[in-house]
Amino acid sequence: MTDTVDRVDESMLDHVVIRFAGDSGDGMQLTGDRFTSASALAGNDLATLPEFPAEIRAPQGTLAGVSAFQVHISDHDIHTPGDAPDVLVAMNPAALRSDLHRLRSGGTLILNDDAFDERNLEKAGYEADPRTDGSLDDYVVHRVAMTQLTLDATADLEVKKRDAERSKNFFALGLISWMYSRPTEPTLAWIQEKFGKLEAVVAANTAAFKAGHAFGETAEMFGSPFKVAAAPQRPGLYTNITGNTATAWGMVAAGQLANLPVFLGSYPITPASDILHELSRRKNFGVRTFQAEDEIAGVGAALGAAFGGSLAFTTTSGPGVALKGETIGLAVSIELPLVVIDVQRGGPSTGLPTKTEASDLMMAMYGRHGEAPLPIVAASTPADCFFAAIEASRLAIKYRTPVILLTDGYLANGSEPWLLPDIDSLPDISVPFLTEPNSIDANGEPRFLPYLRDPETLARPWAIPGTPGLEHRVGGIEKESETGNVNYEPGNHGLMTDLRQAKIDRITEDIPLIEIEGPGDAEVLIISWGSTRGAITSAADRLRADGLVVDTANLTHLHPFASNLGEILANRTHVFVPELNKGQLVRLLRAEFLVDAKPINKVQGTPFTAGELVDAIRTGLLENEVTA
């Protein structure tokens, strides 16, 4: 090193991954969310991973009750919530025990020292105190008496001890905010806004937050605060958005772009309920939400509303899709627009309600009796859920078909900064209702044929009740082509089956081509769909940094596929398809294109890390070479 080289500011970090872990009642999701918002306002790029138990309040202090929120902030473009946290905040022994293995070696560990009493250690299953038995030697450990310091900070306030203790998450937030130079104003303003009506709570949370911040500054334990500079981002107006909110807003937008009233029939289910909550607040857009008696009624009501001329949605997760199957089949048969949104979670059965998985693709493809093809769209990032909801609606309306939109628990609850789109750039997805008879009968009289198809799209007319002269009956029994009358003839059934398939096949020509990231002719191609996109993008970047030439391609349309997919897959030495399932898209690709695509699978309720993918692809490349 010579004097001419600029000294690197040691306090500057290009990125940091922080994980807040505590008891379900400790407010970790709130803490993580606040830290995320402050970071977003500071201009960082970010990605988040909330992880919480299915139980609302599992027994306090136990491993089952640990709730965590991981956030990755950086001064550059990132795609995942980070492989291994640099900092773990553990509010009790259970949080330490359940999450320590995630912390990178040499990482920073901040413990709420007050929670490490004998009882909590025992509940977490510790036989010896981990703080003193040497098991934390690989980490930089800071023991902070957060509970007591919070009590001290709130002593002068008229707050009961029990209530004051509950503010300790704000102490932790204050401390971390100081360590990473987060602005304090947004959080203080937010406390005021959120708890405004409860003066004592505002006072306690504010005092705890400020005390945590001051503790960082004065305790001389932490050195000087780190800084993560703003990431270079395209200019414009940003907001931080979760996948579920983006989905809900996409549904509202689709209604506006289609000039149709939005109807949502839904039944509460994790992790999809937040879409119902968000849409229920948007009644001034003419959005009708219906919390049905069950999943079947949710989709049924939606289909009834579609018959009446609404842009109809049902939102659910895997178990709900299983129940809705028969009604989705009816929608295929009566050819009405319907968007089914599946926020996938771990299965089978109740599975892992709060954890992510992408194992419903085969159900979306084939989970109905009979030949019942329908389009499938998948969102790949939290913000992409907005555009995916519009695209699913566009296809549903234009082709008068049910469409399944797949998101997942990770997208649903994860968030990212979103450059707000120009409203005028969004597509017009409206189609006219039929208002006049569409043919002439043998006597030269106008005649309405409910199953006379548009020659281009093969869609049948959408003629809604209230339109004179177009009275007609639809039903699940096979219909005669054109007239829609009940018809059991073999030839007609074959024809109608072919027409329903051909209609979906034609969508191939109406969807955007897949764009390759990479040189376009690399020997190695990695295919992503859904939330794997982020980890795959990061993994590909690392592989490229190591000198490997890699292409990646993300599939938004899973049925039918974009027309250039065959071409993209052809002439590759290695095709990898990482999926959070046991290999579903890879089977479709192998069947459709006869390519030797290799699965990379993970079914553990958590997203891929980029590191896992790098390892799996390296291993796969070696194996391929051995077999070749």
Added chain:
Amino acid sequence: MTDVQLDPTKRGYWTSDQDVRWCPGCGDYGILAAMQFLHTDLEVKRENSVFVSGIGCAARFPYYMSTYGMHTIHGRSPAIATGLAMSRPDLDIWVVGGDGDMLSIGGNHLIHALRRNINMTILLFNNQIYGLTKGQYSPTSEIGKITKSTPMGSVDRPFNPISVALGASATFVARTHDLDRKHMIEVFRRAHEHKGAALVEIYQNCNVFNDGAYDSILKRDNRAEMMIDLEHGKPIRFGADDQRGVVIRDGKAMVVDVADVDEKELVVHNESVDDPALAFALGNLSNDNFTPTPFGVFRAIDAPEYGEAVNGQLLTANEEAGPGDLGSLLRSGATWIVE
């Protein structure tokens, strides 16, 4: 088109061009005729009526009306009609199904449509048998019923559809039967006028799988002694010479000889009383086909209609927040500008 197809006061106007495919002699023909005749003087527009059905013989009904119609899936018609009714309060919505469709596979949707009081008229064709699947016992079949699936007799305790509806807080509950067109028309008319969900149980004969199930009540010779006409505001009396009546003792309705009681003790029917106790008592007067059975309107009360409440909230939201603006929605969270 023929003249009748252009004249809404003629039955033909309300008849679709599809061949009716119920078995010859089926009670459904009479119900269809009553519905078509009712429409000849309802003064509604054909394009504003929708018949929604599930699966079963009764569920073919929409194909035979010249209105809009949806023949859907088993049990789900009240749910599907709910979405239509919520989003299209301008429509006249009729829901048609049998005892299996409405009370077995669709029981959940029926009770929730009734408790919400959503604007639809539900016709429950009760023939106490599964017809379309060729003769299995239904949730209204009597104990001991011998069918293909119960060769030693059914051991299921049957539902009383009137009690189910009342238990679900239905605001309009009535019973009629397929042999009396005039009675059907009047009950359908009342149900149609009702604001909210109306349930009409129709005793309907399945002449193939359960022929004559109601003969003990509905045969001409039996009617006087077995049918009790409910008339709002009048003491409940029946029999060839009105010699029999209904009293309530210990909260239970029972049939008495008027000669044996003080006439003041006879129950005066009140369909509009808010408390459903009287309607329940009358509904439970008979739980088989061998006890005098009430027909007519058990209950008709005013209550808020669901769709109106839903759409009222849309109006309120619009007044309070102004019409939705997509740009404002996207900016409604914390935002920041990158220069």
